[in-house]
Amino acid sequence: MGNQERSSILCPNCRRLISIDESPCPQCGLRNPGSRWRNNFLTKGFRDGDQLIRNIIYLNVAMFILSVVLSPSSTRFSMNPLDFLSPGDRSLLLLGATGRIPIDKFHRWWTLLSANYLHAGILHILFNMVAFYQIAPLILQEYGGSRMISIFTLSGVGGYVASYFAGVSFTLGASAAVCGLIGAALYYGKSRGGYFGQMVYRQVSGWVLGIFIFGFLIPGINNWAHGGGLIGGILTASLMGYKERSPEKFLDKGVASICILATLGALFWGVCSSFLILAYSSVP
Numbered sequence: 001m002g003n004q005e006r007s008s009i010l011c012p013n014c015r016r017l018i019s020i021d022e023s024p025c026p027q028c029g030l031r032n033p034g035s036r037w038r039n040n041f042l043t044k045g046f047r048d049g050d051q052l053i054r055n056i057i058y059l060n061v062a063m064f065i066l067s068v069v070l071s072p073s074s075t076r077f078s079m080n081p082l083d084f085l086s087p088g089d090r091s092l093l094l095l096g097a098t099g100r101i102p103i104d105k106f107h108r109w110w111t112l113l114s115a116n117y118l119h120a121g122i123l124h125i126l127f128n129m130v131a132f133y134q135i136a137p138l139i140l141q142e143y144g145g146s147r148m149i150s151i152f153t154l155s156g157v158g159g160y161v162a163s164y165f166a167g168v169s170f171t172l173g174a175s176a177a178v179c180g181l182i183g184a185a186l187y188y189g190k191s192r193g194g195y196f197g198q199m200v201y202r203q204v205s206g207w208v209l210g211i212f213i214f215g216f217l218i219p220g221i222n223n224w225a226h227g228g229g230l231i232g233g234i235l236t237a238s239l240m241g242y243k244e245r246s247p248e249k250f251l252d253k254g255v256a257s258i259c260i261l262a263t264l265g266a267l268f269w270g271v272c273s274s275f276l277i278l279a280y281s282s283v284p
Contacts, residue, residue: 049140052149056136057129060174063117063267064125067091070274086121089170094277096270097172098160112164113266116156118172128174135181135207138200142188144248146256147240148181153259155180155232162228171222176229182207183233188242 011018011025018025064087071088093102096114103109119125139148159176182204189201208230215221240252 049137049145049148052145053133053136053140056152057133059267060117060119060125060129063095064119066271067095067118070094070278091274092118092120092172093170094270094274096266097170098164099168099170100164101169103164110266110269112157112160113153113263114270115160115172116153116174116177117263117267119174120172124173128178131178132174132181135178135185135204139181139184142242142244143184143237143240144243144252146248146253147237147242149256150240150252150259151180151184151233151236152177153263154236155183155229158232158235159225159227159229162231163222163225166224168222168224171225173222173225175222176225176232179211179226179229180233180236182211183230184237186230187234187237191238192242192244 008017008019067087068085068091071091089097095118096102096108096111097118098108098111098115102111119128136148139151143151156174156177159179160171163171163176185200185204186208189197189199189204191197192200211226212223215223215226240246
């Protein structure tokens, strides 16, 4: 048995058992589902949804630690929980915070991507990662891993574009992207209907109300980014659709791959340029 060639595989798109000779997949229509390139390069990274969620959290934590390490002289260690472990503005600017100052003064348009992975303090990242950890499994279940990545990335960018045109000078955090996932959940609940859809819609509507009340009560909250991210999530979700209506396609995985590569490229550039600028400024 061990020497016989496989006669069936799991379709890399819909994950259903099909014959290896099928083209296209009879379940979802994916062309050449047995292609090694499809199975090993583009689709493999989206199969483990739990790991995908953890990887996004790990990346946010890693960037926060780096922002603290790069600004030890300006990092605040006060007992005030709002100020504890707050990186300096200079390190956050170098790593990729966004807004009118970074974009207009330094032409750093790539910060629309990188700002989603930077945070201004320990409570800032804690609140955003807890919110992400709560909403991401629902989006992963109903939209799939590749669409979740696209919604997270594109709505985060959309939130910061709205923030830029609103005149916000300096901003960062994953909350715009998290609001995009909440917007996708709103769209899903309203579009699906039924008991489950109504339950999702009511619960997420409560989150939206809480986010904007919190935003207006606490100074320094970027409500423009939250609102832009929410609208971006609704629009992106409506264009892509959820799995009950439209199974994930190869195109969805392609868009998600572009989002991942663009984000990693922006973060890599921010980290490399930070080290170069700091090294150059330390030379007498």
